[in-house]
Amino acid sequence: MGSLERRLQAFVKLGHFLRDFRLDDSSSGTSDDEFTRAVERAGSRNGWFTRENLRHALSAWGKELTEENLRTWISDYETPQKDPKVVAIIMAGNIPLVGFHDLLCVLITGHRALVKLASGDTELLPAVIKKLEGFEPELKGSTEFSKGVMKGFDAVIATGSDNTSRYFEYYFGNKPHIIRKNRNSAAVLTGDESQQKLRALGEDIFRYFGLGCRSVSKLFVPEGYDFQALFSALEPFEDIKD
Template sequence: MTIEQRIKAFVALGKVMQHLGEGKEWESTALGVTAAEYEKLQRVINTQIHHNGWFSKDNVQTSLRNLASMLQEDALIEWVSKYKFTATGKRIAIIMAGNIPMVGFHDFLCVLLSGNKAVCKLSSEDKHLLPAFCEVLAKFDPQFFEYIEFVQGNLKNPDAVIATGSNNSAQYFEKYFGAYPNIIRKGRTSLAVLTGEETKEELEALGSDIFTHFGLGCRNVTQLLMPKDFDLDRFFGAIVGYGEIINHNKYANNYDYYRAIYLMNQDDLLENGFLLTKEDDKLFSPIGVLFYHRYENQEEVEQYLKDRAEDIQAVVGKNYLPFGSVQTPGLEDYADGVNTMEFIATLA
């Protein structure tokens, strides 16, 4: 199976993902799948909410659109051309998280494009989507059946391991897979640095960084760094368009729970009916809550980021990633800053 064949199949898969992500109906076999196959994928998307209450149809479609944006032929060719894979056919275990739909897809893509075998252990929170799309991938090139394996029990004798989870699960991964070549990722989060010069449009885009996937991803902004005199009313005014999120039952339950806790503790809060904001140096805020920290100068900001670097996935702001971009990472935006393709290329 050549690299050209693998890329061609993923590009075709990306077109299907894009159509489904945009909520389009099946149009013709030019898409590469039949009407029945397309409708099967639609059913899988529509029923995810019954398996995981956070996986609403809109949430799944957002993930599909973001993944499809990666699967562009020219970008894939350029990306893969940077690496030389001397060892292929290796069984690389991928232990996937389940916080957002198909969150392990980038690892899956790396393993398969490198010519190795993806041994996937899915999260119980997200165990239907990837297998469904693997069927489509194998339709575009049946040779993929030999390169994809899903396991439910213990992983036996992999050649390497890529595992993503919480800080607690990372300890487990290190204990059981420490003897293998590995990438073990812990929990991280993202934050935004405000200067006070942001436009309304930029603050509105920041809302996307906060609310996409209900705030469950490691790339979701959970804390704001802001100048001492920043007026939070400007921020609240810009994000009013995201208010519909409170109509999601699980999000609303989190919002109400933490509002009650903070009020009982007599904590100072600012809220707008769908987001609680609280001054707190912690990076990880609960769902429905956004922490903020006020700073004096840029030097304080840089030291703050440096001291917490191991817990930060991404930073948005005027001198960092653009507002609204954090949920659409590119092929080379590797989780935790660890180059997955480079890791695979070093396997002997």
């Protein structure tokens, strides 16, 4: 899979591509018909993946995948120079590219990924992998997509509900593993928040229709809290009711 430097540069190039990518043909930016078609298929096959949320997810990863960010992050870890492992990744599909971080962790450290895609997000990751392999041919073959029973892996990263986590523990408990269950986020308000902070809270509540594990789904407020300022700050998100 080449050196760490070559793998890192592949992700840097992917970041450049995602920052420049425009989903609308009328916009200036990177033109890539094949990638655009994959993004559009993702939206047509999953109604929760609106064009706005697809744009947001791709843009967010573009902003994260900078050389400075990647070097700072990876500098805290040792990466193997040989004997790569095969890591099975069972991905969630609640928001676009939600499993990309797990894949990034596996590939940039020189390991191989055996990926089971969620039924709700089958288009985006293969398209991203194809771009990565174009930027760094030595990454070809480092990611395999599994549609049946997963075999031949050394470790597991699995994300699912509290119910599926019990199955994950049963089937994968004898391997090194990270198994994620349901998560919910809460916000604590004092009543002194600015409109800017409350608008940012609105983003945390409504982005991806609140389906993310980090989406705020509960508010703690002081007794007698005046909700008018909060409701005013949340008005830009009122279209979500449709």
